[in-house]
Amino acid sequence: MMRAMTLHKPGEALRMEERRLPAPGPGEVRLRVAACAVCRTDLHVVDGELDLPHLPLVPGHEIVGVVDGIGEGVTHLALGDRLGVPWLGHSCGHCVFCRLGRENLCDQPLFTGHGRDGGFATHVVAEAAFCLPLTLPMDAVHLAPLMCAGLIGWRSLRMAGDDAMKIGLYGFGAAAHLIAQVARHQGREIFAFTRAGDTQAQAFARALGAVWAGGSEEAPPVRLDAALIFAPVGALVPRALQAVRKGGRVVCGGIHMSDIPSFAYRLLWEERQLLSVANLTRADAREFLAVAATVPLRVETTIYPLERANEALDDLRAGRLQGAAVLVP
Numbered sequence: 001m002m003r004a005m006t007l008h009k010p011g012e013a014l015r016m017e018e019r020r021l022p023a024p025g026p027g028e029v030r031l032r033v034a035a036c037a038v039c040r041t042d043l044h045v046v047d048g049e050l051d052l053p054h055l056p057l058v059p060g061h062e063i064v065g066v067v068d069g070i071g072e073g074v075t076h077l078a079l080g081d082r083l084g085v086p087w088l089g090h091s092c093g094h095c096v097f098c099r100l101g102r103e104n105l106c107d108q109p110l111f112t113g114h115g116r117d118g119g120f121a122t123h124v125v126a127e128a129a130f131c132l133p134l135t136l137p138m139d140a141v142h143l144a145p146l147m148c149a150g151l152i153g154w155r156s157l158r159m160a161g162d163d164a165m166k167i168g169l170y171g172f173g174a175a176a177h178l179i180a181q182v183a184r185h186q187g188r189e190i191f192a193f194t195r196a197g198d199t200q201a202q203a204f205a206r207a208l209g210a211v212w213a214g215g216s217e218e219a220p221p222v223r224l225d226a227a228l229i230f231a232p233v234g235a236l237v238p239r240a241l242q243a244v245r246k247g248g249r250v251v252c253g254g255i256h257m258s259d260i261p262s263f264a265y266r267l268l269w270e271e272r273q274l275l276s277v278a279n280l281t282r283a284d285a286r287e288f289l290a291v292a293a294t295v296p297l298r299v300e301t302t303i304y305p306l307e308r309a310n311e312a313l314d315d316l317r318a319g320r321l322q323g324a325a326v327l328v329p
Helices: 038-046 140-147 149-160 174-185 199-207 236-243 280-292 306-317
Strands: 003-004 017-021 029-040 062-070 082-085 088-092 123-127 166-170 189-193 213-214 225-231 244-252 273-276 301-305 324-328
Touching: 003 189, 003 306, 017 273, 029 306, 038 306, 062 140, 082 140, 082 199, 088 273, 123 140, 140 149, 140 280, 140 301, 149 174, 149 199, 149 225, 149 244, 166 174, 174 189, 174 199, 174 236, 189 199, 189 324, 225 236, 236 244, 280 301, 280 324, 301 306, 306 324
Parallel strands: 166 189, 166 225, 189 213, 225 244, 244 273, 301 324
Antiparallel strands: 003 017, 029 062, 029 123, 029 324, 062 082
């Protein structure tokens, strides 16, 4: 048997359930979950802000686990292997986007904790080809946030451009606190924007190397080359456009955001660019994990037992967390 925190209706609390242990199908593996970080996307799933293919559903897509079952045809993995399971759980491999190497935009994808059950559980079944081998010398709790917060932060940073040396981070949560360290390791300057008056988050950002930290309504002391928005607040888009230089980029790193208010064209003019990040690719994961192996990452976590998943979601929703929440079965 296995235990899982299950969503039956958006807007309602997750329910702890006992289920029969699933058998992995062809091309799949079953993992015994060691840790699963809690992502803002999980909030969007639970709160009904994303369309869901089916219910009931087990959320969770920042999973670290150990293989304890192997399906037919899986020959490159063995029992006991430690793997990560990210948001992208399947791509079709034949649509135009997959053929172009942009599987994050696949026309027929499956996402972990969305289209298939995720890691708010003691066990999870995943497609073997989309699991990530983990060799970093970190424990599962500190590895789990890398599976989405780290990956999305990495893709967002890459979209900012190699020449972006002054980078603003709007929303200093799980993704920002990781990618700030990577960017600093690359020699870039970080400007952190938090909720107004959140002096604790601002101090945290400075402790991780930010050269400036302030409220999201404040103007930075210099023009930014790029801004990465991780907070799901549409009103930050015109503010970030106002903060970047001519030719600068604003990258929206979340899967969901409140409506962007209208703004004057002059904020976009002078060849500023507004971009969004959608999902991730396995190539992104390989790149980021290789980079993470060279950076002495400080992964800030708050641990919750599996049965307290609703509390973790509430703390994330209310902004009471520093870094990432992590569930441990």
